[in-house]
Amino acid sequence: MSNNDDRIQTARHSAAHAMAEAVLALFPDAKFGIGPSIEDGFYYDFDLPRPLTPDDLPIIEDVMRKIVARDVPFARRDVSKDEARVLFANQPYKLELLEDLDEDQVTLYTQGSFTDLCRGPHVASSGQLGAFKLTRTAGAYWRGDESRPMLQRIYGVAFDTEEELDAYLQKQAEAAKRDHRKLGRELDLFSIHEEIGPGLVCWHPNGGLVRQLVEDFWKAEHHKRGYGIVYTPHIGKLEQWKKSGHWEFYRENLYSPMDVDGQQYLLRPMNCLGHIMIFKSRLRSYRELPLRLAELGTVYRYERGGVLYGLPRVRGFTQDDAHIFCTPEQIQPEVIDVIELARFMLATFGFSEYQMVLSTRPDKYAGSLEVWEQATAALAAALESLGISYETDPGGGAFYGPKIDIKLSDAMGRWWQGPTIQVDFNLPQRFNVCYIGEDGGEHLVTMIHRTVLGSMERFFACLVEHYGGAFPVWLSPVQARVIPIADRHVEFAVKIEETLRDSGIRADVDERSERMTSKIRDAQMAKIPFMLVIGDKEIASEGASVRLRGGEDLGLHSIEDVQSQIRAAVKSKS
Numbered sequence: 137m138s139n140n141d142d143r144i145q146t147a148r149h150s151a152a153h154a155m156a157e158a159v160l161a162l163f164p165d166a167k168f169g170i171g172p173s174i175e176d177g178f179y180y181d182f183d184l185p186r187p188l189t190p191d192d193l194p195i196i197e198d199v200m201r202k203i204v205a206r207d208v209p210f211a212r213r214d215v216s217k218d219e220a221r222v223l224f225a226n227q228p229y230k231l232e233l234l235e236d237l238d239e240d241q242v243t244l245y246t247q248g249s250f251t252d253l254c255r256g257p258h259v260a261s262s263g264q265l266g267a268f269k270l271t272r273t274a275g276a277y278w279r280g281d282e283s284r285p286m287l288q289r290i291y292g293v294a295f296d297t298e299e300e301l302d303a304y305l306q307k308q309a310e311a312a313k314r315d316h317r318k319l320g321r322e323l324d325l326f327s328i329h330e331e332i333g334p335g336l337v338c339w340h341p342n343g344g345l346v347r348q349l350v351e352d353f354w355k356a357e358h359h360k361r362g363y364g365i366v367y368t369p370h371i372g373k374l375e376q377w378k379k380s381g382h383w384e385f386y387r388e389n390l391y392s393p394m395d396v397d398g399q400q401y402l403l404r405p406m407n408c409l410g411h412i413m414i415f416k417s418r419l420r421s422y423r424e425l426p427l428r429l430a431e432l433g434t435v436y437r438y439e440r441g442g443v444l445y446g447l448p449r450v451r452g453f454t455q456d457d458a459h460i461f462c463t464p465e466q467i468q469p470e471v472i473d474v475i476e477l478a479r480f481m482l483a484t485f486g487f488s489e490y491q492m493v494l495s496t497r498p499d500k501y502a503g504s505l506e507v508w509e510q511a512t513a514a515l516a517a518a519l520e521s522l523g524i525s526y527e528t529d530p531g532g533g534a535f536y537g538p539k540i541d542i543k544l545s546d547a548m549g550r551w552w553q554g555p556t557i558q559v560d561f562n563l564p565q566r567f568n569v570c571y572i573g574e575d576g577g578e579h580l581v582t583m584i585h586r587t588v589l590g591s592m593e594r595f596f597a598c599l600v601e602h603y604g605g606a607f608p609v610w611l612s613p614v615q616a617r618v619i620p621i622a623d624r625h626v627e628f629a630v631k632i633e634e635t636l637r638d639s640g641i642r643a644d645v646d647e648r649s650e651r652m653t654s655k656i657r658d659a660q661m662a663k664i665p666f667m668l669v670i671g672d673k674e675i676a677s678e679g680a681s682v683r684l685r686g687g688e689d690l691g692l693h694s695i696e697d698v699q700s701q702i703r704a705a706v707k708s709k710s
Contacts, residue, residue: 144266148173148294150210150258151200151265152180155292157250158199159184168252169229169278169287176304177268177293181276183229188288193270196290200268207263208248212256214241220253229278267301268294277442316600317446323605323613323663326447326596335444335451337593342613345642347592349611350599351432354456354481354589361477363430363458368410370434374400376409379566381502385535389437407433408585411459412567415581420571425581426466430458432592447597448552454592460584461569464510467582471518471540471557478542478555478588484709486602491543491551492524495532502536503562511559512538536562537585544590544598552598554590559583606663606685609705616643616666616702618680619655629670632680635695641702660685666702 152171159166159182169181215223217234220242224230230253234242245254247262259265270292278284295301312318320326325343328336339347355365374393377383382405383390393400404410411429420427434454443449460470482490494515497508515538519526526540533539539558543551560583563569570578589595599607609615616636620629629645636643646655652669659667668680674692682690682698693701 144294144296145173146257147259147264147266147296148178149256150262151268151292151294152178153210153245153247153250153252153254153258154200154203154262154265155196155270155290156180156182156252157203157248158196159290160250161199162196167227167229169276170233171252176295177271177291179289179291181278181287181289183285183287188273188290190273193273193290197268197270200270203248203262204265205263206248207261209261210245210247210256210258212258213244213246215244216241220244223251224253266294266296267298268292269301269305275442280440280442282440282442311601314601314604315446316597319600319605320446322661325600328446328450333451334441335439335449337447337450337452343596345613346599346607346611347596350485350589350592350595351456353484354432357477357481358428358430358458361428361473363428366411366414366429366431368404368407368414368431368433370404370436371396371401372404372409374402377402377405380406380409380563381535381566382406385500385502386437389439391436391438403436404433405435405437407431407435407455407457408459408563408583412563412569412583415461415569416567420461420581422463422571422573422579425571426460426462426470428458428460430456433457447593450591450593453594456587456589456592456595458586458588460586461571461581462584463571463579464582467511467514467559467584468518468521470584471515471559472522474557474584474586474588475518475522475524475540478557481588482542482544482555485599486608487544487598489545490554492519492526493529493532493541493543494519494526495529495534495539495541497533497538498531498535500535501533503565507561508538511561514559515540515557534558534560534585536560539585544595552590552594554595554598555588556586556590558585560585604663606665608710609665609702610707610709612663612665613642614644614662614664615641615706616668616698617659617662617664618643618645618668618670619652619659620645620647621652621669621671623649625670625672625675628675629668632668632670632695636699636702639699639703641699656683660687665705666698668698 156168156171163184165185167183171180217240220234233253242253243255245252245256245258270290272291274289275286276289278287293304295304323342324340326340327338386405390405391403393402414429432454434452436452439449439451462470496512537558537560539556541553542555544554545551564580564583569581571581573579618629618633620626626647633643633645656667663685665685667683670680674680677692679692679694680698682693
């Protein structure tokens with residue numbers, strides 16, 4: 137049965153109620169928040185007399201299984217608000233939810249010792265919950281508000297059968313091995329420190345090198361396609377962000393202004409204003425259009441602490457940003473070129489599966505309906521001309537225009553926004569961004585905001601998980617490790633390292649007084665593609681015994697042959 141089937145979602149919601157009943161049995165003074173079904177499972181938020189530990193989950197789960205064994209019915213009844221207030225007199229969170237309801241009557245569901253304020257539906261009885269497991273706990277602010285109490289959230293998963301549950305748990309275990317946060321520590325790629333601040337990333341030499349390789353490739357491909365690489369300031373006067381509309385529409389995600397010489401400045405949340413100023417720095421002719429300006433620009437946005445997550449959700453990140461200034465007639469061909477560039481970039485980095493989403497006008501928007509319709513039609517026409525199937529996200533556009541989002545999946549199967557393409561008639565109007573047309577008059581440009589990877593942080597997280605940390609040779613921080621078997625082999629090993637480095641190959645030597653097998657294992661754990669073992673036989677033949685990180689033993693090869701193999705892998709980006 138599909139995970140999206142109504143019945144399994146109903147069973148998952150019912151499992152949340154069964155978990156709440158189990159928690160009540162263990163903690164009679166518990167206060168209850170909400171307990172919905174979610175993708176693959178359920179959760180419930182609790183205010184408890186003590187913090188939960190991982191050891192509590194099997195105990196709660198065991199009580200749930202006893203509830204299942206009793207096969208208690210889920211009984212519905214409708215009561216007046218006054219009756220509900222009496223029933224939930226000692227449940228402040230339920231009372232708050234109750235007051236938010238407009239109806240005079242409310243629906244309750246009871247199973248066993250637990251009664252909840254709930255519209256349902258539920259399965260007929262607890263014996264129909266299927267296969268379930270409690271997985272983890274987390275903190276969650278009541279109603280997502282950081283000024284409200286922090287509750288304890290217990291997550292669980294539920295499926296129709298034990299076989300489906302086992303398959304899911306096995307997949308999650310494999311995904312956990314690929315978690316970019318875990319691999320980031322093990323491969324010494326990046327770190328995030330409370331001392332600096334949550335959501336702010338420190339890139340270590342290994343991660344910094346991979347990022348540099350990605351960015352160098354990005355710059356080279358943009359130069360080929362007629363983009364100018366620019367750099368713009370990280371702060372700017374607040375009045376300009378008010379003029380752009382960002383202060384009005386995104387204020388909750390912006391940092392507080394700072395005072396500089398009596399004027400208020402803002403950490404930039406976007407790169408677009410600097411690019412607009414570059415365009416406006418002199419009079420532009422229609423002959424210069426389209427003008428493409430690109431920047432690996434770092435921006436700063438406030439994300440609530442509860443949603444921060446590794447690299448995909450941070451407070452300071454670098455966008456592979458660009459803005460195309462063009463005429464209305466150039467919108468569709470430019471969008472087509474951007475889509476094709478994004479697909480080329482993703483394919484080069486090994487991504488073949490992603491989602492295309494056309495996001496349309498949100499409730500809060502700037503500009504006229506006419507220009508919104510024009511922009512949305514141009515994006516849809518570009519997708520359709522390329523024969524690309526896409527989903528529509530009604531209301532998911534930016535405040536200044538519709539967009540195409542390309543979403544990448546991480547190891548846990550979660551989709552993250554990567555490349556994005558946005559058509560904007562709003563900012564050119566607000567900042568009077570004009571060009572001189574063929575008729576000699578001034579005309580407003582159309583702006584296309586776009587990224588073809590997304591943020592470096594989010595893309596890097598997806599890249600790490602996609603390869604499980606075993607980057608292709610061209611992206612590997614160390615491409616070859618030379619492993620001397622004994623101390624007498626170190627001198628020759630160092631010469632090989634120097635030869636490889638002189639030819640542009642990233643190599644190092646493991647000079648530790650460890651057993652060869654330990655050195656090989658450590659190199660494999662570090663995901664190094666090539667291992668060159670040096671012993672008496674290799675010195676005599678002036679070669680190296682080559683092993684790959686997957687465990688393959690390629691035997692004795694000349695150093696020239698090893699260089700050729702590595703260079704070929706780099707050239708093919710395999």
